[in-house]
Amino acid sequence: MSxxxxxxxxxxxxxxxxxDLPAQxxxxxxxxxxxxxxxxxxxxxxFTGYTIYRELYFYGFEQGxxxxxxxxxxxxxxxxxxxxxxxxxxxxxxxxGKRSFVTISLLLTTALLGVLFLFIKLYFEWFHDYKEGxxxxxxxxxxxxxxxxxxLFFVFYYFMTGLHAIHVIIGVGLMFALAYxxxxxxxxxxxxxxxxxxxxxxxxxxxxxxxxxPLLYLIGGxx
Amino acid sequence: MKADAHIVPVKIxxxxxxxxxxxxxATTGIAYLNLGIWNTVIALVIAVTKALLVILFFMHAYYNKxxxxxxxxxxxxxxxxxxxxxxxxxxxxxxxxxxxxxxxxIALHQSHK
Amino acid sequence: MSVAVAELATRSRVHYLNExxxxxxxxxxxxxxxxxxxxxxxxxxxxxxxxxxxxxxxIQLLEPNGAIVQPETYNRLFSIHGIIMVWFFLIPxxxxxxxxxxxxxxxxxxxxxxxxxxxxxxxIYIIGAFFELYVVIYGGVDTxxxxxxxxxxxxxxxxxxxxxxxxxxxxxxxxxxxxxxIVTIHKMRAPGMTWFRLPLFIWAMYATSxxxxxxxxxxxxxxxxxxxxxxxxxxxFNPALGGDPVLFQHLFWFYSHPAVYIMVLPAMGVVxxxxxxxxxHRVYGYGFxxxxxxxxxxxxxxxxxxxxxxxxxxxxxxxxxxxxxFLVAIPSGIKVFNWTATLYKxxxxxxxxxxxxxxxxxxxxxxxxxGLFLASLSTDVQVHDTYxxxxxxxxxxxxxxxxxxxxxxxxxWPKITGRLYPDKWAxxxxxxxxxxxxxxxxxxxxxxxxxxxxxxxxxPPQFQWLNVASSAxxxxxxxGYLIPFVYLIWSMRxxxxxxxxxxxxxxxxxxxxxxxxxxxxxxxxxVTEEAYAYPTRPRGSARV
Numbered sequence: 001m002s003x004x005x006x007x008x009x010x011x012x013x014x015x016x017x018x019x020d021l022p023a024q025x026x027x028x029x030x031x032x033x034x035x036x037x038x039x040x041x042x043x044x045x046x047f048t049g050y051t052i053y054r055e056l057y058f059y060g061f062e063q064g065x066x067x068x069x070x071x072x073x074x075x076x077x078x079x080x081x082x083x084x085x086x087x088x089x090x091x092x093x094x095x096x097g098k099r100s101f102v103t104i105s106l107l108l109t110t111a112l113l114g115v116l117f118l119f120i121k122l123y124f125e126w127f128h129d130y131k132e133g134x135x136x137x138x139x140x141x142x143x144x145x146x147x148x149x150x151x152l153f154f155v156f157y158y159f160m161t162g163l164h165a166i167h168v169i170i171g172v173g174l175m176f177a178l179a180y181x182x183x184x185x186x187x188x189x190x191x192x193x194x195x196x197x198x199x200x201x202x203x204x205x206x207x208x209x210x211x212x213x214p215l216l217y218l219i220g221g222x223x
Numbered sequence: 224m225k226a227d228a229h230i231v232p233v234k235i236x237x238x239x240x241x242x243x244x245x246x247x248x249a250t251t252g253i254a255y256l257n258l259g260i261w262n263t264v265i266a267l268v269i270a271v272t273k274a275l276l277v278i279l280f281f282m283h284a285y286y287n288k289x290x291x292x293x294x295x296x297x298x299x300x301x302x303x304x305x306x307x308x309x310x311x312x313x314x315x316x317x318x319x320x321x322x323x324x325x326x327x328x329i330a331l332h333q334s335h336k
Numbered sequence: 337m338s339v340a341v342a343e344l345a346t347r348s349r350v351h352y353l354n355e356x357x358x359x360x361x362x363x364x365x366x367x368x369x370x371x372x373x374x375x376x377x378x379x380x381x382x383x384x385x386x387x388x389x390x391x392x393x394x395i396q397l398l399e400p401n402g403a404i405v406q407p408e409t410y411n412r413l414f415s416i417h418g419i420i421m422v423w424f425f426l427i428p429x430x431x432x433x434x435x436x437x438x439x440x441x442x443x444x445x446x447x448x449x450x451x452x453x454x455x456x457x458x459x460i461y462i463i464g465a466f467f468e469l470y471v472v473i474y475g476g477v478d479t480x481x482x483x484x485x486x487x488x489x490x491x492x493x494x495x496x497x498x499x500x501x502x503x504x505x506x507x508x509x510x511x512x513x514x515x516x517x518i519v520t521i522h523k524m525r526a527p528g529m530t531w532f533r534l535p536l537f538i539w540a541m542y543a544t545s546x547x548x549x550x551x552x553x554x555x556x557x558x559x560x561x562x563x564x565x566x567x568x569x570x571x572x573f574n575p576a577l578g579g580d581p582v583l584f585q586h587l588f589w590f591y592s593h594p595a596v597y598i599m600v601l602p603a604m605g606v607v608x609x610x611x612x613x614x615x616x617h618r619v620y621g622y623g624f625x626x627x628x629x630x631x632x633x634x635x636x637x638x639x640x641x642x643x644x645x646x647x648x649x650x651x652x653x654x655x656x657x658x659x660x661x662f663l664v665a666i667p668s669g670i671k672v673f674n675w676t677a678t679l680y681k682x683x684x685x686x687x688x689x690x691x692x693x694x695x696x697x698x699x700x701x702x703x704x705x706x707g708l709f710l711a712s713l714s715t716d717v718q719v720h721d722t723y724x725x726x727x728x729x730x731x732x733x734x735x736x737x738x739x740x741x742x743x744x745x746x747x748x749w750p751k752i753t754g755r756l757y758p759d760k761w762a763x764x765x766x767x768x769x770x771x772x773x774x775x776x777x778x779x780x781x782x783x784x785x786x787x788x789x790x791x792x793x794x795x796p797p798q799f800q801w802l803n804v805a806s807s808a809x810x811x812x813x814x815x816g817y818l819i820p821f822v823y824l825i826w827s828m829r830x831x832x833x834x835x836x837x838x839x840x841x842x843x844x845x846x847x848x849x850x851x852x853x854x855x856x857x858x859x860x861x862x863v864t865e866e867a868y869a870y871p872t873r874p875r876g877s878a879r880v
Binding site for chain 1: 230231233236237239240243244247248250251254262263266267269270273274277278280281282287290291294295297298299301302305306309310313314
């Protein structure tokens with residue numbers, strides 16, 4: 001049967017404008033990698049501002065960093081690492097043709113770990129910081145030395161983790177959508193590029209957090 | 224171009240996962256030691272290592288030689304250009320002597336270390 | 337063949353314009369050719385709005401103390417002129433119109449890699465444009481297109497947030513377009529279409545796409561930070577709160593300098609195609625032209641500090657940026673030499689597209705040379721923020737990019753519409769544009785050098801006659817741009833049928849009917865020859 005005629009879950013797997021299936025799968029992966037490059041540069045502006053202000057106002061940034069709790073950041077780091085692992089394995093189960101129940105479970109686990117990450121961030125971190133008066137522009141109540149610099153730290157803290165959280169939310173949505181499509185029988189060892197492409201995105205989200213954690217939570221020694 | 228059909232063995236994923244957890248715990252632990260400038264250096268080295276593990280093994284860059292590697296290298300290089308070249312401005316401003324009367328404004332920019 | 341029979345012949349063949357009818361078939365199309373036309377209509381509309389702003393500026397500047405508009409209004413006029421021209425006209429112009437239409441055809445593909453994303457990019461453009469139109473209608477923004485902080489983030493009174501939102505949104509349209517082109521060029525070339533057989537327009541578009549993808553996200557973040565500062569009252573760029581306003585400028589120009597290469601690289605790609613076509617000659621130094629596009633893309637990212645020599649940036653950084661800015665002139669120069677060598681002993685014909693291409697070379701060289709004045713630290717101190725800068729970038733963006741866009745639009749018009757435009761009117765318009773342009777902008781070099789600052793609604797009386805000359809030129813230029821608007825639209829109904837290759841030139845896009853069928857080619861082409869494989873001919877023989 002020609003590639004163009006193959007359907008899974010009722011829709012053809014090869015789009016009309018591609019010459020053949022390998023070309024399509026390659027193109028999609030390249031497309032996601034290029035998109036991730038744009039994401040690196042998008043976060044890049046924040047990392048630039050952060051780097052410059054941290055160098056200029058180290059004391060203020062150190063103080064700010066000590067006001068947020070390492071334990072939540074560390075737990076969230078581990079949560080995302082596990083979720084990257086489950087995502088990688090999920091894709092593999094589709095590649096080798098395991099029963100869709102396995103793939104779906106792993107995708108949902110990834111999604112739920114993302115939700116856990118968001119819950120910890122929103123409730124234990126942000127809500128808590130807001131109550132403490134550490135939310136610039138909304139509820140700011142810090143009067144220690146170099147308060148302006150501490151505020152600058154928190155502006156970057158919320159912007160960077162907030163932008164990251166938006167990306168996590170999108171990733172969680174993608175996982176649920178893919179779990180549904182897997183349940184409909186859309187993927188097989190012959191065709192699974194949407195899973196791979198979403199996997200690349202999810203791993204990128206993990207990588208951003210890998211940098212955010214030490215840069216925001218671990219400034220200066222904490223003995 | 225051939226589609227990459229490499230299937231990565233689970234034990235590679237497992238090994239990467241374990242390495243990532245160990246490094247995460249390490250960076251957290253080391254943060255509680257007072258090592259001055261080395262705190263930052265070690266933390267960044269660990270972060271870069273973790274990122275590379277994710278890119279190479281979870282994202283299959285180890286197995287997709289060529290274009291994939293060029294693409295993410297470009298991202299890193301460009302981010303570096305942005306940060307480094309902007310920093311050359313901010314951190315060399317004090318190299319130029321300024322009139323004495325401007326001194327009070329400079330104090331705002333000096334950090335206490 | 338009479339017009340009626342020609343219409344019949346066009347009508348009886350199915351092509352991308354008539355294969356389906358109705359508004360839904362256009363608004364839900366995934367055909368890259370139709371999307372290119374959707375962009376064409378949109379950007380032309382935005383162009384006229386920004387042109388009206390320019391007209392009002394030039395009327396205000398007829399008198400040294402002209403009171404056509406209030407100073408506040410004048411600020412909003414030049415701001416909206418810059419914002420719309422840069423983001424809603426120039427940046428999409430060649431990539432989204434000509435690039436979308438031609439890239440798949442030139443590489444022998446049926447469409448771009450992600451046709452639905454392509455359509456999405458147009459919708460995103462439209463949403464961004466609505467934000468900007470809201471700003472225009474409800475009173476504008478007065479920060480300049482550059483949004484410098486802390487004015488924009490703390491003190492400005494206009495619709496800063498809406499204007500920034502519109503630009504933020506339209507940036508994603510650019511990013512998607514660039515991403516689509518990169519993947520398309522890598523993965524969808526026809527069999528036999530190796531990298532070094534690609535038309536040089538593709539090389540230029542690929543380099544442009546790299547810039548689109550790497551630079552635009554930074555703009556999004558910069559505007560986001562500025563908006564956050566405005567909205568939350570925090571001090572990211574506000575010195576009173578510990579922030580650094582020059583940091584905004586670094587982040588802004590890291591995008592905005594490469595942005596000017598987004599505007600000029602595609603134009604250079606078009607010019608290469610036009611020169612090759614109208615001199616019936618292989619491009620001299622194909623490899624040099626191809627790689628110089630990458631050179632411009634790379635070096636263009638390393639020079640942004642030359643916009644900030646007098647901002648308080650450190651002198652040492654200034655020296656680095658100045659040296660790098662000199663370097664970036666080199667790949668541009670390489671292209672100019674290659675075009676000239678291609679023209680030399682070519683079988684040159686002077687149809688309208690060729691006139692535009694030649695105009696580009698002359699005007700781009702002048703604009704580029706004056707860029708070197710600006711790249712030198714010491715002379716820049718004199719001319720920064722004067723009309724010299726304005727003249728410089730208008731020579732490149734209007735004399736260069738817009739001219740090339742017009743040339744490309746004319747050259748590929750028969751392919752896009754299946755009709756020929758009247759060549760005499762086209763040549764006349766090209767000449768009027770060239771004259772009008774120079775009369776408008778050359779005096780501005782002199783004005784700037786003599787010290788007239790930019791963004792001021794009034795000026796010392798001794799500058800008046802040059803300002804009057806500039807405004808007179810602007811009128812001529814405006815007429816020059818209106819003429820093609822008339823005959824191009826006229827040609828869509830009454831122009832003679834073009835046939836697949838009316839210019840008798842090389843290129844895959846000319847091997848298919850005009851207008852092309854939906855899938856571009858009846859069968860996937862197989863490429864066996866180099867680009868521009870014109871026969872070399874003995875000296876002195878007649879044009880084919």
